[in-house]
Amino acid sequence: MRIGLLAPPWIPVPPPAYGGIERVVALQAAGLAAAGHDVTLVAAPGSAIPGVRVVSPLDALPAQIGMATDEWRHVLGGLDALADVDTVIDHSGPLGALLSAQGPVPALHVVHGSLEGELLGIYHGLVARALQLRLVAISHSQRRAAPHLPFAGVCYNAVDVEKAPFRASSEGYLAFLGRMAPEKGAAEAIALAREAGLPLMIAAKCREPAEQAYFQREVAPHLGPEVVFLGELGREATYDFLSRAAAMLFPISRREPFSTVLVEAMACGTPVLATDRGAVSEIVLDGVTGFVRNTTAELATVIGRIGEIDRAACRSHVADRFSSAALVRSYVGLLVPTELRVPAPAAPMVFSAPTPSIRPLLARQHLPRVPAAFTARRAAG
Structure with a gap:
């Protein structure tokens, strides 16, 4: 055709x-x-x-x-x-x-x-x-x-599953990937990481004036050894960043029709902790490839259960449902x-x-x- x-x-x-x-x-x-x-x-x-x-x-x-x-x-x-x-x-x-x-x-x-x-x-x-x-x-x-x-x-x-590097174990940090916008939840991710006592690495697009203003107001004051901003990463660097994370945080506040970053994280074997908005529950299998909760407060109660998630199951889920084939x-x-x-x-x-x-x-x-x-x-x- x-x-x-x-x-x-x-x-x-x-x-x-x-x-x-x-x-x-x-x-x-x-x-x-x-x-x-x-x-x-x-x-x-x-x-x-x-x-x-x-x-x-x-x-x-x-x-x-x-x-x-x-x-x-x-x-x-x-x-x-x-x-x-x-x-x-x-x-x-x-x-x-x-x-x-x-x-x-x-x-x-x-x-x-x-x-x-x-x-x-x-x-x-x-x-x-x-x-x-x-x-x-x-x-x-x-x-x-x-x-x-x-x-x-x-x-x-x-996503191209073959290009996503799989890691059976992590380096212990939490990851945030997305745009610097209030609805994406970078500020909420910082609060979740601090409550859990885990380091947070942030990779985010921050080009537009509104994105830069949000960054200066909500993110920059918290940067330090435990909260690190990496900027906007290229494709290979993004996958490497995700694959080394213990989990990716996705505390969005607005309904999204689809969130590719969830699939990218799971393709690397990285579990996802996300608020249940839009298509999140269609993408992340609660208790199998991560945890889906209604609020960030509820997410805080399951960060300690990240180790229950089989990283290989995360990748298999993506290969079955979200591959190019x-x-x-x-x-x-x-x-x-x-x-x-x-x-x-x-x-x-x-x-x-x-x-x-x-x-x-x-x-x-x-x-x-x-x-x-x-x-x-x-x-x-």
Whole structure:
């Protein structure tokens, strides 16, 4: 089958550091190609996957994440490049969902965000305007949050288990991995580690002004020999950091549709102690691969039981349910065969194009190209 993948335009695939969606897309692209499919990936400049054809509509990485002009050029150019595939799997966001659902090629749109508030309202609007829209949830929790949306199925995110180093024993510290944001719980992790009398190592993305402000307010005052901030780590360093930990703390306060860091930790054999929000209880098996509790206070009562968890069982759980092979199987089962392709409407609902092809849409967009100088400015920043 000729399969097109549409990734967001902001970060290369695979990502050099932070980039959860891009890492999943990289695994999916490589896995589908290994399974014998002809894969074309539309992704940010700098993307490369062995055995996969890569198209980058933009000449350079956007100077800033979220620029509408860059997103439109990327999605329109990407769908133009994928006009001849049998099916499209779209990870790019609501804009990609809207446009791909109105084209002639069957498409699956993967919802990576939490379906609440503004994002839920956007998808309500998409359903009203794109009748062919088929969504994929990344957890049952996410799907239950919006049962009225047209979900074709649930496909969990995955990790490359073979690249995760397994350790049968730890070096005795607790780990925190994530973004520097209140809902991620770095401050709560510090409190849990102190109450348990165990050292805490923190690896976290801290680039945005809000993240830096949270760090200075809630984390920096506690740093010392027992609370160490490592910054943002690369992939190999992240796995090494997780594999040496006695457990990873995940005291989140907000519902998340899927948390890849939980899978990464367990792939290394590291148990997880997490608050029960969103998809956590679908990912972590309470009492088998870690402990799931309703509050951080309840988590504090089970830190002393970390030794009860079999680290080998953690890795086996990931290999069974969250491997790249499992990811590919789950998506292939939802793809629409070529012979069931549904013709697009003669007049798309958003653009009055003369044909259902995306090509006329792209031809009419006279959008500025990203100046090369932006690349240098981004690198210098």
